[in-house]
Amino acid sequence: MIDINDLQKIYRMGDVEVRALDGVTLDIQKGEFLGIMGASGSGKTTLLHMLGLLDEPTSGNIIIDGTDIGRLSDYEKTMFRLYKLGYVFQDYALVPDLTVMENVSLPAMLRKDRDEEQIKNDSASILKKIGLYERQDHLPRELSGGQQQRVSIARAMVNKPDILFADEPCANLDSESSRVVLELFKEINEDFNQTIVMVSHEDWHKDYFHRIVRLKDGKVISDGFNGKDKKAA
Amino acid sequence: MGKKELKVAFLLALRSLQRGSRSSVILTILIIGMCFTNMVFLPGLFNGIGQSITKQIVDYETGNVMVNPKTGEQYVTDLDALLDRINSMPGVERATPHYTKAATVKYRDRVLGVSVRAIKPGDEKFVSPLYTKMVSGSYLGEDDTGEVIIGKPIAGDPTIKRADENQASLGGVRVGDSITLEYGGIVREYRVKGIYYTGWYSADTTMYTTWSDMEQVEGKALDKAEYITVKIKPGYSEKFIKNELQQYGVSEDVQTMSDLLEKSMGRALQSFAIINAVSLFVGVIITTVVLFIVITIKTLNSRKQIGILKAIGVDKEVIMHNFGLQVIILAILGIAFGVIMTFLLSIYMAYNPVVTPEWSATLYLTPMDYVTNCLILFLASVVAGYVPAYQVSREDIQSAMRA
Numbered sequence: 001m002i003d004i005n006d007l008q009k010i011y012r013m014g015d016v017e018v019r020a021l022d023g024v025t026l027d028i029q030k031g032e033f034l035g036i037m038g039a040s041g042s043g044k045t046t047l048l049h050m051l052g053l054l055d056e057p058t059s060g061n062i063i064i065d066g067t068d069i070g071r072l073s074d075y076e077k078t079m080f081r082l083y084k085l086g087y088v089f090q091d092y093a094l095v096p097d098l099t100v101m102e103n104v105s106l107p108a109m110l111r112k113d114r115d116e117e118q119i120k121n122d123s124a125s126i127l128k129k130i131g132l133y134e135r136q137d138h139l140p141r142e143l144s145g146g147q148q149q150r151v152s153i154a155r156a157m158v159n160k161p162d163i164l165f166a167d168e169p170c171a172n173l174d175s176e177s178s179r180v181v182l183e184l185f186k187e188i189n190e191d192f193n194q195t196i197v198m199v200s201h202e203d204w205h206k207d208y209f210h211r212i213v214r215l216k217d218g219k220v221i222s223d224g225f226n227g228k229d230k231k232a233a
Numbered sequence: 234m235g236k237k238e239l240k241v242a243f244l245l246a247l248r249s250l251q252r253g254s255r256s257s258v259i260l261t262i263l264i265i266g267m268c269f270t271n272m273v274f275l276p277g278l279f280n281g282i283g284q285s286i287t288k289q290i291v292d293y294e295t296g297n298v299m300v301n302p303k304t305g306e307q308y309v310t311d312l313d314a315l316l317d318r319i320n321s322m323p324g325v326e327r328a329t330p331h332y333t334k335a336a337t338v339k340y341r342d343r344v345l346g347v348s349v350r351a352i353k354p355g356d357e358k359f360v361s362p363l364y365t366k367m368v369s370g371s372y373l374g375e376d377d378t379g380e381v382i383i384g385k386p387i388a389g390d391p392t393i394k395r396a397d398e399n400q401a402s403l404g405g406v407r408v409g410d411s412i413t414l415e416y417g418g419i420v421r422e423y424r425v426k427g428i429y430y431t432g433w434y435s436a437d438t439t440m441y442t443t444w445s446d447m448e449q450v451e452g453k454a455l456d457k458a459e460y461i462t463v464k465i466k467p468g469y470s471e472k473f474i475k476n477e478l479q480q481y482g483v484s485e486d487v488q489t490m491s492d493l494l495e496k497s498m499g500r501a502l503q504s505f506a507i508i509n510a511v512s513l514f515v516g517v518i519i520t521t522v523v524l525f526i527v528i529t530i531k532t533l534n535s536r537k538q539i540g541i542l543k544a545i546g547v548d549k550e551v552i553m554h555n556f557g558l559q560v561i562i563l564a565i566l567g568i569a570f571g572v573i574m575t576f577l578l579s580i581y582m583a584y585n586p587v588v589t590p591e592w593s594a595t596l597y598l599t600p601m602d603y604v605t606n607c608l609i610l611f612l613a614s615v616v617a618g619y620v621p622a623y624q625v626s627r628e629d630i631q632s633a634m635r636a
Contacts, residue, residue, distance in 0.1 A: 054544050054630045075548065082546025093541040095245070097252040102244070107545050109241050139252065155545065 001195060002028040002051065002163065007060035009046050009218070020046040021057070022218035028163075031193040033185070035200055035209035043218040044199045045167055051197060052087055052165045053077045065162065082110055086156030088166040092148040094140040094155070100127065101136035104154045111159060126154040130184060146177030153184060157194075164188070166198040170205070182208045234550050241547070242554035250559055257527070258563070264523050265567020265614065270574050272516035273598060273606050276509040277579070278587070281597035283505065286498065289592060291490050293436035296360050296462030297471050298478065299493060300328070301486040308457035309485055316461065322477055324469035327359035330458030332447055338387075338440070339413040340403040343395075347387065349414065349440045351447030351455070360464040363429060363436065370408030370427030378446040381412070381423045384437035385430040386590075399590075400438075414440075416450055434591040461485075513606075517613045524560060524617035532556055532625040539625060540633030553619070553626035560618025567614075568607050575603075 009021040020043045028034055036044045049055040050062060053069055062069050064084065072080060081087070094103045101123055108119040127133040130150040132143075140148050149169055156164055166185065170178035186208050188194045198209070206212050214222040234242075250258055291297060300319070302309050309315065312330055319328040332351040337344060354373040358364050364372040373382055389402025406412060410425050423442075431437055448455050465474050471489035478487045494502075532539070539552055579596040586593040625633075 049631070052544070054634070078543065078546055078548050081544065085546075087544050089541065089544075093538075093544075095248075095538060095542070097248040098245075102248070106241065106547070109244075110237060110547060110551070112235070112237065159546075 001030045001065060002026070002197075003063040004028075004051070005061050005063075007047070007050060007062065008058045009043075009050065009055070010058045019218050021050070024060070024215075024218070024220055026213060026220065026223070028195065028197060030195055031189070033189040033196045033198070033208065033210045035198055035206055035212045036215065037200055037203075037206065037212055038215035038221075039201065042215040044201075044215050046218075047215065048165055048167050048197065048199050051163075052085055053081055054087075082107060082159065084162045086159065086161035086164040088149070088152050088156050088164065088169045090168040090171045092140070092145070092152045092172075094148055094151055096140055099137050099139060100132060100143070100151050103140065103151055104158050107155060108158045122158055122160075123154075126158050129187075130154050144177070145173050146180055149173060149177070149181050150184060153181070153188070157188060160192075163195045163197060166196065168199050168201065170200070170202065178202075178205075234554065238548060238551045239554065242551045243558055245551075245555040246558035246562060249555070250562060257531075261524070261527050261563050262567045262570055264527075265520060265564060265610070266570035266574055268516050268520035268523070269568055269571025269606065269610055270578070271519070272513055272610065273571075273575050273602060274578070274596070275512040277575070277596040277598045277602065278594060279505040279509060280602075281582075281587075281594040282592060283498075283502065284597045285586075285592045285594045287490070287494060289431070289433040289436075290494065292361050293363065293431060293433045294462075295488075295490050295493050296329075297465040297490055298463040298474050299488050299490070300461040300463065300478070300483065301488065302460070303485055308459060309461055310457050312456045312458050312461075315483065315485070318481060319461070319463060319478065319483065322474070322481060324466050324474050324477065326464040326466045327356050328461050328463045329353055329356035329360045330444070330461050332444070332455060332457070332459050333439075334416055334447065334450065336440075337415045338403065339415070340406055340410065343389075343401075343403045345387065345401055345403060347438070347440050349381070349416075349442055349447075351442055351444050353444045360462050363431065363441070366429040366431045367427045368430050370425065372427055373441060373443050375443065376445050377426065377443045378449055379421070379423055380426040380446070381414075381440045381442045382427040382429055383425060383440045385428055386434075386437050387440065388425070388428045419450060421450065432588065432593050513609070517609060520610055521613045521617040524564075524614050525621060528556055528560055528618045529621040531559070532621050536625065536628070536633045537635075539628070540630050540635075543630045543633065549626040553622045556622030556625070557615070557619045560614055560622075561611075564611050564614035564618075568610055571610075572603060572607070 004024055004026040007021050007024040008019070011018040011020055024047060036047060038044045046055065050057050056070070067080070069077065069080065095106065098106065104127060105119050105123045108114050108122055124133060127136055130153060132147060132150060132154070135143065135147070140151065143151065170181055173181060182205060185196055185198065189196050211223070211225050213220055300309060309330070316328050316330065319325055330353065333348050336347055336349045338347050353375070355375050368385055370382070373380065383406065386400055387402055388406040389398070389404045391405025395404065403412065406425055408425055408428060412423050412425060414421050414423055444455060463474065465471060471491060475487050475489050542552055543549065575598065579598060582595045586595045
């Protein structure tokens with residue numbers, strides 16, 4: 001589903017060159033719940049941003065469902081994100097002036113293949129799934145951190161994306177809320193065979209992942225299933 | 234951009250205004266409203282001054298059309314025949330003659346130099362509203378002799394000392410008092426029949442007597458006039474009457490009020506137009522800059538959110554129109570506020586005009602003035618809003634999200 005080939009990202013700050021990603025090569029299969037783990041500065045968020053079309057690599061390529069995303073125009077990338085991808089951010093990133101329902105419906109409202117009835121039904125259905133249907137008219141500031149993150153997940157899921165990306169979604173949550181959010185990801189993965197790529201630096205999160213890729217200094221240092229890491233070749 | 238994108242942009246714009254900083258929204262609307270008022274107030278006031286002066290000149294000086302002596306002559310002669318001819322023309326409401334003589338007026342210890350204007354009171358009523366401006370006593374009768382009506386500034390106020398007066402007066406003449414007028418050796422006693430106040434300096438510093446009385450002063454029938462003023466009937470243009478008079482063989486110097494105004498006020502009107510243009514330009518610049526700053530701050534504060542919206546698949550056009558529509562909504566509300574404020578101001582000024590010794594003015598704005606200024610301000614607002622919106626919507630996702 002996702003082929004990553006020799007991905008490099010180099011930041012230049014004056015004469016200093018920082019290799020945020022240094023030759024990452026990976027395959028991600030449909031239905032996987034993949035965890036990208038590593039210490040701070042290891043390149044995991046940079047990799048997620050490349051996969052989510054939020055940033056461009058210095059070299060290498062990413063092919064998603066047969067599409068080389070490096071060849072897409074700016075507008076095509078926007079449409080690719082809208083139709084194919086879902087994104088959950090560390091700080092929830094909800095639009096503060098929109099209600100829960102409006103936030104969740106927003107990406108669906110832009111899709112040309114959805115009518116109003118379908119948008120309403122899909123949004124209501126996903127809100128029921130995350131247990132916040134009753135709070136659909138509330139503003140984000142009226143919700144707890146955990147609830148806001150669940151709304152963020154609902155927003156990412158409303159368009160039924162091919163791949164769901166999550167960038168340290170539990171970083172701002174207490175352990176109980178984190179567990180609720182992770183359970184939700186697990187449920188989504190199991191119920192809808194949803195491909196999920198999630199960045200985390202919390203070691204206990206690995207119990208939820210099918211597969212874990214560990215990064216260090218921009219390189220894959222291990223890649224394995226069910227916590228059984230194999231050293232990268 | 235499709236209907237769906239526009240709908241999302243409108244939803245984002247509306248919610249941002251509804252649920253964002255209320256004080257910022259109110260202040261922006263106030264600023265736009267004030268800018269609108271600033272743009273229309275000065276031109277409106279100048280228009281009002283122009284209208285007021287024009288009306289007073291028509292009412293007390295020229296009428297709609299003025300017939301002056303031929304070039305090189307001092308008086309319009311063969312007056313009765315000329316008046317008959319003019320009054321018989323279609324479109325002429327009434328023509329009335331004026332004859333002015335310089336005099337010295339004495340009242341108790343006060344002595345003043347004045348102009349005494351002879352009029353035919355009955356005809357004058359058709360041409361000038363002077364008869365409606367009596368503040369005490371009454372207007373002249375057709376055959377009155379030995380009676381005058383005088384302007385309030387000449388009559389004076391007995392409570393004000395001579396040293397404190399803005400202009401010399403008779404120190405408090407009242408209706409029924411006797412005054413003495415001396416016309417170059419001819420001395421006559423007059424009774425003050427009425428005191429008027431028009432607000433037009435030239436009229437208020439003149440004394441009026443009847444044509445019959447002036448004939449006694451001159452000692453003969455007056456078949457000449459210094460000038461004739463003509464009032465036209467509704468539906469006729471001044472130019473039409475002027476042409477008609479000339480075609481009917483009136484060989485005197487015939488000029489419309491517009492001709493005279495152009496000669497006497499042309500430069501002043503040009504100056505007003507320049508000031509109006511400067512005022513409009515400054516108003517538009519202020520509005521544009523203020524809105525540009527407001528929207529720039531708003532977009533800069535929303536950079537992270539803009540990055541997020543782009544990340545979830547919202548196109549940059551939608552983001553740009555979101556901010557653009559916010560400005561459009563703010564501009565519409567601000568302009569509406571400005572229109573209401575200006576309208577209320579014009580009502581207030583209708584009851585409390587700006588009064589000077591020479592004229593009084595209200596705010597004079599035509600519907601076209603409102604429409605033009607609304608459109609100019611709206612366009613300025615849209616430009617001021619869309620420029621920062623365009624800039625920020627082009628920013629790459631990473632930079633925006635890091636903000």
